[in-house]
Amino acid sequence: MDIPVLDVRAGIEAENAARAEKVRAFLKEKSVFLINLMASPGAGKTTLLCRLIDLLRADFSIGVMEADVDSDVDARAAALRGAKAVQLHTGGMCHMDAKMTLEGLLAFGNDIPELIFLENVGNMVCPAEFDTGAQLKIMLLSVPEGDDKPLKYPLMFQVSDLLGVTKLDTLPAFDFSFERLRANLADINPSLPVFPISRDSGEGLEQLANEIRRRVCSTIPKTC
């Protein structure tokens, strides 16, 4: 029995890839650096974002695109730190794609910030599958989630450029080991830079902010 099998997802991915190229062209033309911030719900995306805004706003004008199913809580938090915020309602979609990202970027209007954070939908699967056109993908993994997550969500760890391990102050309460994390990353993304981060002590925040500053300046020298 010969049944034709079509991978209908492939067409969606090809279309998104073409649109991600449009986002990249737009960012280049406008001299904007876009960071795609991804994590599970509750991993600390918004908290980290607010701290990074504090550390980087002297260097760059900062914008935030908050992707959320239907609330604007996170966008308000970012706006309170002085970032220009745009709230994106995805209406149940579990990820941002390149088309949605471009819509969000256009919503900043003519006065578009130099550094824009896209806080993606809290999810470890879908966001990894869609290239948004961002120049940097930062993923967060919180200590309570466990050091085995690269084995369960390999694609997310594979596509990310930097990994922030958040809630470091909860280490004593959880069986989380950075050696095991590194071992679990060995086959997936062995050179992925890992930043242990504590909101309370501030550990790792300045290092991550420096790395972002370095990446922005090397990509868009005129902003530095």
Place this chain on the structure above:
Amino acid sequence: MDIPVLDVRAGIEAENAARAEKVRAFLKEKSVFLINLMASPGAGKTTLLCRLIDLLRADFSIGVMEADVDSDVDARAAALRGAKAVQLHTGGMCHMDAKMTLEGLLAFGNDIPELIFLENVGNMVCPAEFDTGAQLKIMLLSVPEGDDKPLKYPLMFQVSDLLGVTKLDTLPAFDFSFERLRANLADINPSLPVFPISRDSGEGLEQLANEIRRRVCSTIPKTC
């Protein structure tokens, strides 16, 4: 604090609506009747489909598009009943959209069947949100799922044209009432035709097949 809120889903929906029009134009040109069959996983879509193929294959050439994350079990079952089958792998997407549907239709080639069933991904949310361009939307609700489902998934019940209530033989084991189901549909889709169906006794199958026959013939008279 004035934060712009963008409904990024709206763009996706508008694009899909335009593509659904293309599907409709294609179906009209080729004289094909497409049925979008939707339900939760395990509600009995494939079983019903096989029975409907048995009842309708004397009247129409029949095709089946099976949308599945990665298996082809359902397509093989349909092909064994004499239907021309196409397997669509959605790669994790929880629904079929109009673009994917058109890809599937084109896969039938020149010898396209007169009546095609699209067995959508087993899900009560996403498939309801995407118009595939099908001329008829049939939804299945199995008795074990409960008569309160219209309250929980109103959109699915709202967009459907016919409702099949499957696994009727399990009624004695569950607290399911057709009066309550009707009451729960009152505000959502009060005129939705309901077909109680039993695979074992065959109850309701001939009635549903007749209704499908009637709809195909009134839409595409030359097939009858």
